[in-house]
Amino acid sequence: MSTTSLRRGILLAAIVPALLTAGCAAGGTGQAMKGAASPPTAPSDTATDTGPPADMSPPATDTMSPSPSGTMSPSGGADAAAPRAVVEEFFSAMADKDTDKAVALFAPDAVAAVDGEPTAEGTEGLRSLIKGEEEETTGSPTIEEAMVVDSWAFVRATKGEGADETRAFFVLSKENSDWKIDRLMTNSAS
CATH class of the missing domain: 3.10.450.50 (Nuclear Transport Factor 2; Chain: A,)
Structure with missing residues (x-):
């Protein structure tokens, strides 16, 4: 793979999550943004719950988000x-x-x-x-x-x-x- 192709791939991997994060933070109205920004819901204890048991849910991963070290500065700073x-x-x-x-x-x-x-x-x-x-x-x-x-x-x-x-x-x-x-x-x- 060429260096240019690799850099472009890394660039896309950095831009897309940043734009989604900015859109979600700005109160985006798109359904995808709402789903991505929605907090997980607690499992229901009622007998009518038909979703998978909490222990079978896939673990949440956040590999594309900015690091928690505070290196994202959307407003400038x-x-x-x-x-x-x-x-x-x-x-x-x-x-x-x-x-x-x-x-x-x-x-x-x-x-x-x-x-x-x-x-x-x-x-x-x-x-x-x-x-x-x-x-x-x-x-x-x-x-x-x-x-x-x-x-x-x-x-x-x-x-x-x-x-x-x-x-x-x-x-x-x-x-x-x-x-x-x-x-x-x-x-x-x-």
């Missing part, structure tokens, strides 16, 4: 400060048209899917994409949301206003003690 700073540094480098600085913020095998452009993969693909980004948006970037789950971070940001607004979703990975942009996806509001 101190855990999300470093990934937020990397995203802010990316926007600053883009505003300064500093391609080298912007590319250095990405992991070597990162992927960027920028609205209206072919998907860029790896350092050279990112360099070409960033050099080709000449369109300016107005306004300062706004970090809308940041979340850290173990060695992954998710940052959602916007830049610009109205029809010129660009939305960006960053997935960052922690390499040694540094956060690097692993995936970037953007689209426009219009």
Whole structure:
């Protein structure tokens, strides 16, 4: 299995539970979310109970949830400060048209899917994409949301206003003690 395929699999394994957790915490109305968020019910002592005996129920497992060590920070917080700073540094480098600085913020095998452009993969693909980004948006970037789950971070940001607004979703990975942009996806509001 290639390193890229492995990283994508790990990424999906990190994103899906985080999104489900965030949806459940936000009071999602989907039936799947309600079922996932519902606490287990106590076994009934009545004779009309037709469910399996409590001792035959499969044990509850939670292998995909964030660790209980407090490494999940859906509202931002101190855990999300470093990934937020990397995203802010990316926007600053883009505003300064500093391609080298912007590319250095990405992991070597990162992927960027920028609205209206072919998907860029790896350092050279990112360099070409960033050099080709000449369109300016107005306004300062706004970090809308940041979340850290173990060695992954998710940052959602916007830049610009109205029809010129660009939305960006960053997935960052922690390499040694540094956060690097692993995936970037953007689209426009219009």
